[in-house]
Amino acid sequence: MTAPIRIKGFTTEVLKWKPWLDTVNVDTATPAQLAALDEMSPQARTSPYFLVLAQLQRSIAFNAIMFAPGGMPRAERELGATVESRVNGCVYCASVHAQRFEQLAKRNDVISQVFEAPEGAGTTAREKAIVAFSIRLGAEPDKVSADDVRGLKEAGLTEQEILDLIHSVALFAWANRLMLNLGEPIFPEADAS
């Protein structure tokens, strides 16, 4: 594996995540499982029933959006997720999904660009269109228009791929807020203390 990217407070290092509120600390799970509170619902032993239900549904949505076969290549779904996380300032999610992009695409050039400045990032016309759309939907959902969709179509995306991108960006509008709002990322160097 190449050296981790560290740009503008964003990184491809493996981070941990620390919850702020007791209820979130639903079990004495590993930090990875706590992070999974967002992504892969662990058994929430002491959570209220609704939280268990909510986590289960979110976990189904997450798996269906990020891993379903066909449609948009998985690396590009991870790119959409990473861009949304970068735009929202979610260092934790950006790290996780930048790593997944790198694992799937076997490169991280576009990740450096996204961390540096998401606007205009992309190593191909298709990637630039995906990044531009992700920024728009993430930051200004009310301004997303037919022209934005046409931009994706001109770059070669099918409607199924566009739907997959909408889902992955929207999913991280959701996930970022949980991770930003209920806890904070822990960097490896700070972890030693």
Added chain:
Amino acid sequence: MTSTPHDVIDAAIPLAPDHPLWALRRQRDKVVAATQGSYDAMFSPAVEGLSVSERLLVALHACRVSKADSLAPHYRDRLAAEGADGDVIAAVDAGQPVADARLRAVLAFTGKLIERPIEGDKAAVQSLAASGLSTPAIVAMSQLIAFLSYQIRVAAGLKALVAVEAAA
């Protein structure tokens, strides 16, 4: 089929079963089901700490702040059906301050987390606790606002796809 199960996103866009994008959405039927399932969980009467009306007001405020015109009517209708105070609904709808201090704190936090999620930090969470919200209420609200951010973007993206179809 004679009746379709109620789906909030389809109703908001709107997407009828004979629309090509209705079928496109169903190619990701697990996403459709989990989106609706999450909605049902978020507005379940069983949620501790925040009443259904409070949660619907959060949703209406989130729609107003995000200019999510396709989803706002759904929450307006549900608030009316729930028997929520008409003056409070009108105030939230117009972005006017509400009298109740607890609801004011809830809506302020909603706006912050919708627009600038990075500001939904530890201090913001603690200020909610200072406004008298219990930990379960704060967690329920954070979950709800995060979900609304998703729902609003799914609707916005689908609306743009529909606009392209309509122009074609």
